Amino acid sequence: MTPGTLRAHIRPLPEFLPCTLAMEKAISVGVGFDGAWYRSQKEHWLGWLAEYNGAGAYGRSDQTPRNAQYAYNHFQCAPMLFWLAEALGFETDILETAYDAVIAIDAMGAVQCVALRRVIHWEHIERRLEVWPYGTFDRLRIRLAQYTS
Template sequence: MTPEELRLVVARLPSRLPLTDELEGRLPGEIAVKKKAWYSTQKQHLMGWLGEYAQKGAYGRQGLDHDARHMYTHFQCAPGLLWLAEGVGVPHHLLIQGVEAIHSAGPSGRTQSAAFRRVVGWNEVEAAIREKLGA
């Protein structure tokens, strides 16, 4: 799956999702300072990130020919990863385990994201996309 294909999937998802909204309301550390971010929802965050994925963009990317899996494994916003997984229909029990992993990971966005991905990897997200959204 290409980043542009993933962006088309993201565009079809609702802006607000309950588990993600709950997580963002009580997450410690750098993610909790969302008020300073340029985006107001995780959908907007991912649409922007994916929209610039084939260019250096705001993140100074080096390689510009990566697939959607690469994006998922390098995105360092745990609420954004949760939002994507929740939106595409990853099984609820995995989402709950992923949220628990985020809370156990400490305040760093990088470690929170890695903890979530250990529970909800790209394979689960891609399978949910293919099954639920027909992408």
């Protein structure tokens, strides 16, 4: 899956989710902290993926084309990763385990994301994306993204 295809999968998902908002507040990362440019983790994903194969907002120097799995495994914002799992309807016990793993770590960024990814692997996300009940137009957009991104 390309980053563009992942972006097409994300577009129709719900934007503001309670557990993600709670995580942002608990670890002081995300919307309302450190001058974040986005108003939701969904917008963070969409903006990040839109510029993924270029320098983007974070000035990436290595512009080698990468797949969505690589992107997921290299993001360094735990609420961003958590939002995707929550938006895809992961079970409460899995979300609670991931949430607890993240907030138990004092260090920000990469270390928190590693803890989250130990609970919610890319393969779990990809499976959910494949079976998510998208509408007809959303499925068409996803299919188009597979050929254009």
